[in-house]
């Protein structure tokens with residue numbers, strides 16, 4: 001890019017930028033150290049600190065509950081694993097409904113629009129309550145009264161709306177001339193979508209969809225409100241048993257271990273995509 | 278009746294009457310050039326012939342059959358009428374050869390094995406055999422446009438519509454694309470070419486039509502149009518571009 005790649009010596013500009021980088025690294029490290037020090041010194045001075053430390057950062061409770069929390073987290077992963085593919089399929093189907101151009105199929109379009117409007121307009125927890133309590137309330141026989149089924153369905157219908165919207169924006173981002181080229185070759189509308197528009201559109205929205213699925217992984221914990229024993233619920237059980245909040249801290253750490261790398265990766269994909277344009 | 282016969286075609290976008298009653302005849306094996314200022318309706322006319330835009334009024338006869346009849350399935354027509362665009366419009370997620378094979382496979386249900394040899398022959402003929410497996414963004418503009426022409430030819434169209442196919446190219450790449458057209462002309466391919474390459478039009482066209490505000494103001498042999506234009510506007514246009 002610059003001369004620095006072929007010349008041995010640093011260019012003036014590269015040297016200047018290196019200086020700037022060193023300085024900002026120093027500032028960042030220095031200010032972080034000050035804040036950490038302040039927390040370490042000042043927080044223990046607070047009158048309630050010993051109590052908080054005992055109830056939130058209790059090493060013994062942590063060690064005893066952590067394996068159980070990990071175990072419960074497998075349930076979160078399982079719920080995520082069966083919801084995610086269904087969300088992807090349903091989101092795609094609704095996005096395609098919203099894209100039909102044939103005026104005869106207008107009702108499909110309207111359905112797609114109404115669907116995304118409704119489910120993006122409601123708090124997730126409300127949908128979980130309505131579906132998760134409402135449908136089993138009809139007096140269905142086992143296993144059809146399971147909160148696992150209806151809770152998952154609630155997550156699926158809500159997240160499908162978001163995924164549909166993301167995919168639709170991807171479809172819209174493909175220039176009209178691509179469709180014109182496909183159609184001028186005699187391709188049908190369906191083939192044009194399948195072979196020309198969708199492959200490009202889906203690739204463009206991978207990072208946005210990843211962010212949605214990270215949010216889904218967190219929202220699985222909301223199902224605990226209607227019954228399923230996943231990590232948040234399990235942490236609550238431990239809290240009651242041991243009269244200690246440390247299990248919540250353990251649960252938080254487990255979530256972060258998944259979501260931080262995933263978010264970083266999505267950001268990386270996003271910036272790489274911007275770079276390509 | 279000629280091979281392609283356009284009668285009284287009209288097209289408007291909202292209040293904007295873009296094609297205002299056009300008659301045009303193209304004989305088999307002829308090359309007709311459309312010239313005219315930008316905005317005069319050249320692209321729209323070509324898109325109408327390929328049924329990418331539905332026309333409001335008039336008839337378009339291909340081999341004696343009115344292809345513009347409302348409600349008719351446009352796809353069989355588009356197989357017979359190839360189109361190449363100013364901005365190439367290659368599919369960026371497919372290699373050159375995948376771009377070329379997509380339509381024959383999906384529309385004509387041909388297998389890759391059936392297509393391999395004829396497609397390779399097309400690439401070889403237009404000097405792109407070494408670039409078959411490259412993605413469009415690894416090709417120069419001239420190469421991309423030649424792939425786009427091959428893509429249209431792979432459907433074995435009876436007529437080719439070419440919309441300012443050299444306008445997006447760097448000047449030094451224009452020649453290689455025009456050479457392709459000379460070859461096709463030698464094959465007897467029927468073509469309609471919207472172009473700003475006046476020298477080329479003069480060299481190869483059987484007929485030149487000057488479009489002005491959605492109407493063909495004047496048409497005739499290149500000789501007649503370029504040396505003895507009868508209309509003031511044609512003279513003014515040629516003065517500007519020559």
Ligand SMILES: Nc1ncnc2c1ncn2[C@@H]1O[C@H](COP(=O)(O)OP(=O)(O)O)[C@@H](O)[C@H]1O
Pocket residue numbers: 290293295313314315316317318319320321322
């Ligand atoms: N899809 C469209 N919608 C609305 N107006 C259009 C559309 N396509 C072309 N036009 C208008 O039609 C006129 C002719 O455009 P065009 O056929 O592209 O001319 P040319 O190819 O000769 O430059 C222009 O005024 C343009 O704005």
Ligand SMILES: [Mg+2]
Pocket residue numbers: 319320321440441
């Ligand atoms: Mg044009």
